[in-house]
Amino acid sequence: MFKKAIRIIKDFWATFSTPSKYFSLGFLTVGGFIGGVLFWGGFNTALEATNTETFCISCHEMRDNVYQEIQPTIHFTNRSGVRATCPDCHVPHDWTDKIARKMQASKEVWGTIFGTINTREKFFEHRLEMATREWRRFEANDSLECRNCHDEGAMDFTRQSARAAAAHERGLIEGDATCITCHKGIAHELPDMAGVEGWH
Amino acid sequence: MRLIYTGIAILLVSVAVFAAEGDHDSLRGNVPLLEERTPEPLYEVENNDLRRIRAYPMQPPTIPHKIDNYQVDLNANRCMTCHSRRRVAESQAPMVSVTHYMDRDGNFLAELSPRRYFCSQCHVPQTTAPTQVGNTFQDIDEIIREQRQRGQ
Numbered sequence: 001m002f003k004k005a006i007r008i009i010k011d012f013w014a015t016f017s018t019p020s021k022y023f024s025l026g027f028l029t030v031g032g033f034i035g036g037v038l039f040w041g042g043f044n045t046a047l048e049a050t051n052t053e054t055f056c057i058s059c060h061e062m063r064d065n066v067y068q069e070i071q072p073t074i075h076f077t078n079r080s081g082v083r084a085t086c087p088d089c090h091v092p093h094d095w096t097d098k099i100a101r102k103m104q105a106s107k108e109v110w111g112t113i114f115g116t117i118n119t120r121e122k123f124f125e126h127r128l129e130m131a132t133r134e135w136r137r138f139e140a141n142d143s144l145e146c147r148n149c150h151d152e153g154a155m156d157f158t159r160q161s162a163r164a165a166a167a168h169e170r171g172l173i174e175g176d177a178t179c180i181t182c183h184k185g186i187a188h189e190l191p192d193m194a195g196v197e198g199w200h
Numbered sequence: 201m202r203l204i205y206t207g208i209a210i211l212l213v214s215v216a217v218f219a220a221e222g223d224h225d226s227l228r229g230n231v232p233l234l235e236e237r238t239p240e241p242l243y244e245v246e247n248n249d250l251r252r253i254r255a256y257p258m259q260p261p262t263i264p265h266k267i268d269n270y271q272v273d274l275n276a277n278r279c280m281t282c283h284s285r286r287r288v289a290e291s292q293a294p295m296v297s298v299t300h301y302m303d304r305d306g307n308f309l310a311e312l313s314p315r316r317y318f319c320s321q322c323h324v325p326q327t328t329a330p331t332q333v334g335n336t337f338q339d340i341d342e343i344i345r346e347q348r349q350r351g352q
Binding site: 191 | 265269276277278281286290292
């Protein structure tokens with residue numbers, strides 16, 4: 001059994017390392033190039049397809065819980081008609097970070113298949129854990145996904161209410177707060193906040 | 201005969217009262233039942249962070265800022281992230297009064313009293329909407345001053 005496997009690998013290596021007998025160099029390079037383009041295009045298209053709100057809410061876990069909660073918030077409807085969809089906040093926009101997040105997200109596929117949060121009660125049970133994970137991610141990357149739209153350098157504090165301007169000045173400019181430090185629960189409802197820093 | 205006259209008089213008066221009551225219907229604004237009323241515009245919520253005067257000493261202060269989508273429920277109390285005793289140093293917001301840490305027997309609690317938990321039961325933001333009905337409210341200070349002046 002073991003010897004057989006080794007022989008298969010050896011045979012494959014022999015074929016793989018021998019120069020091609022029938023295909024021209026031109027065919028192999030151009031074919032390889034076209035194949036590569038097709039593969040990369042397909043991979044990226046598939047990746048982008050999983051990076052849409054439609055894909056996220058195709059599972060009832062997302063559609064019935066978090067998607068319902070975002071609808072009354074300002075990130076869904078507002079005066080200027082700009083909308084933040086799921087991946088705008090929950091998936092990094094840079095390619096390497098995105099791939100890293102997508103690999104982590106494979107655990108969410110596991111969760112869907114085995115129904116980790118497939119009822120409202122189970123969702124509530126796991127809510128704090130899931131929210132904490134997102135807060136940690138935002139704390140670690142300095143609220144990168146917020147800053148894709150809300151950049152403090154582009155923020156005109158004089159256009160904000162006095163209270164907001166003072167708080168941003170204290171936290172963002174002088175202090176070491178990041179967006180998520182204060183702005184928790186702005187797009188979804190909060191879990192039980194007892195014991196969370198800054199909440200009672 | 202007199203009874204009949206009295207009856208008619210009462211009827212006329214009550215009809216007049218009913219008719220007059222229609223004039224005071226401030227919510228529908230005197231539009232006949234079968235017609236649809238043009239709705240009032242949605243008024244701006246005051247967001248200037250300036251405290252308003254309290255009309256009487258025990259009046260719950262109004263909220264001088266927007267509270268859109270503030271979550272106050274079993275899980276979280278957004279108001280208390282600024283107004284609780286522990287948070288006011290950082291937020292510079294006014295602390296909720298000590299009465300909010302007392303139960304109904306006057307015992308002081310370590311945490312916000314459950315009966316005071318739902319802020320917007322007493323505290324409300326204000327809008328720029330014009331008042332629907334007149335108001336002859338007089339501040340107690342004015343009444344006292346007037347009485348003193350009369351006494352002199």
